[in-house]
Amino acid sequence: MEITLGQVLALLGAAMAVFLPGVGSARGVGMVGEAAAGVVTEDPSKFSQTLILQALPGTQGIYGLLTGFVVMQRIGLLGGKLLPLTTYQGLLVFAACLPIAIVGLLSAISQARAAAAGVGIIAKRPEELAKGITYAAMVETYAVLSLLASILMLFGLRFS
Amino acid sequence: MLRDEEFLYASGRIKVLENRLLSRSVIERVLEAENTEAVLRVLSETDYAPEFEELESVYDFEKALENSMRKTLNTVKESLKDHRIVRFFTLKYDYHNLKVIAKSRILGVDAPENLSNLGDVPVDELIKLGKGEGDAAVPETMKAAFEGAMRLFEETRDPQQIDLFLDRALYEELVELTKKIGHEFLKDYLAASVDLINIKTMVRLKYMESDFRTLEKSLLPGGTIEPAFFEKYFQEPLQSLVEALSSSRYSGVVKEGLENWISTGSPAAYEKLSDDFLLGILKKGIYKPFGLETVAGYIGAKENEIKILRVLMVGKINGISEDVIRERLRDVYV
Structure with a gap:
């Protein structure tokens, strides 16, 4: 089978959709983890509350992976029969991956900052955990919107 | 330039520790205490309990305050990779010791025992410096400041010049330090x-x-x-x-x-x-979730708290009236 530039571009898009939000989430979860470790050093009873906040910036990585899977499925990689994509078709797939790749990376870090601030709420007023989660979860909206855009674009493309 | 993210762990820890700073109401209770025993009873419910319990006499309260401050500084230090922020606050203790030692030297007496242990330079090394031993492990800047102060005294025979010279040296070093921290x-x-x-x-x-x-x-x-x-x-x-x-x-x-x-x-x-x-x-440090402000704010808040307690203890031991003490009391951080 001859490999086309279109196929390379499509896979590059899938790779970016996975690795950029993945990097963002890893950094984000790490940041909140550091702040949470600080709180738990002084007050171990706050472990479970801080853990919830730590998990929040992790979702972007999952959205990226999901988008990556959709690309693989759409271009036939999962079935073992890669479609012979033209360069322009490949570029379309690449473009469809951009929303989640970029918004995923940046929103994970922004969300981590909000969640780390939420860890501060738990340090002071553990009963207000829900508010801390809500603030951080607001950032999630934009990660979800970009996931939606990427997925709709990918399902809208026709390759035959 | 230090990024806020470098202070995540320390800030998380400090957000819990901020809860243990004395609130206005505890200060009020100390203020209203009838005698020193009642003061100690109030303090035994606070973060100062272990330090005050160790005291043999209430007149040694300075020791308890110093130990509590040292505990705070150590906690912050072990939470940070970059100790320069702590140094910003501890430098003055070293220079205070330097002043005491310089004055002991011109009076020809041994350095007093109550030198501060909050600085970074070991007190013994400073005493060595005071005795003129060349191998004292004291930073070059402080050695130079000490020698400069002594020279100035030789010229003027005015002990106040030592204070002025060392104060200036301290602030010059602080300016340098803040420049480096950036x-x-x-x-x-x-x-x-x-x-x-x-x-x-x-x-x-x-x-x-x-x-x-x-x-x-x-x-x-x-x-x-x-x-x-x-x-x-x-x-x-x-x-x-x-x-x-x-x-x-x-x-x-x-x-x-x-x-x-x-x-x-x-x-x-x-x-x-x-x-x-x-x-x-x-106080910017309270409202900032994480960053240098949180750390510096907390160290400063603890120093402020120690100042408040010192005023309270001196006032209570000497039986000074509540109103007079109240006038001297500083605001609290939390």
Whole structure:
């Protein structure tokens, strides 16, 4: 089978959709983890509350992976029969991956900052955990919107 | 430039520790305590309990306060990779020791036992330096400052010159340190403290009818108000200084503090207002979820708390009335 530039571009898009939000989430979860470790050093009873906040910036990585899977499925990689994509078709797939790749990376870090601030709420007023989660979860909206855009674009493309 | 993210762990820890700072209501209870036993009872419910329990006599309260401060500094140090922020706050203790040692040397007596243990330089090494032993493990900057101060004393035979020289050396080093750390918050805090001290120095010297040369030597470096400003207003009545600073950020401190100083002849109100103003800057640390501000704010808050407790303890031990103590009390951080 001859490999086309279109196929390379499509896979590059899938790779970016996975690795950029993945990097963002890893950094984000790490940041909140550091702040949470600080709180738990002084007050171990706050472990479970801080853990919830730590998990929040992790979702972007999952959205990226999901988008990556959709690309693989759409271009036939999962079935073992890669479609012979033209360069322009490949570029379309690449473009469809951009929303989640970029918004995923940046929103994970922004969300981590909000969640780390939420860890501060738990340090002071553990009963207000829900508010801390809500603030951080607001950032999630934009990660979800970009996931939606990427997925709709990918399902809208026709390759035959 | 330090990024906020480098302070995540320390800030998380400090957010919990901030809860253990003394609140206004605890201070009130200490203030209302009838005697020192009642004071100790109130403190035994706070973070100071272990330090005060160890005391043999309440007159040794300074030891307890110092131990508590040291515990705080160690906690912050072990939470940070970069210890320069802590150094910003501990440098003054080393210079204080240096002053004591310099003065002991000119009096020809042994250094007293109550040197501060809060600095970074071991007290024994400073004593070695005082005895003139060349191999004392003291930073070069401090060695140079000590030698400079001693030389100046040889020339002038005026012990006050030692204080002036070492104060200047301390602030020069602080300015250098904040430059190296490169964070606006510390620079701003340092500049405000220097300005407020310089204003105080000028007014004090004006009352003593000193000349401008003395003032020039006493002004500390690192402030935002230029020496030329002080030179101008040194010749004029105090009221014009108050007016000149009325559009600066120190207007509140200067207006109330200096007017009180003029009417009562005591700088106590000005000093209290200055401390409250500086604490106001530090308070940014409470509202910032993580960053250098949180760490610096907490160390400053603890120092402020120790100051409050010192005023309270001295007042209570000497049976001074509640109202008089209250006038001297600083604002609290939390």
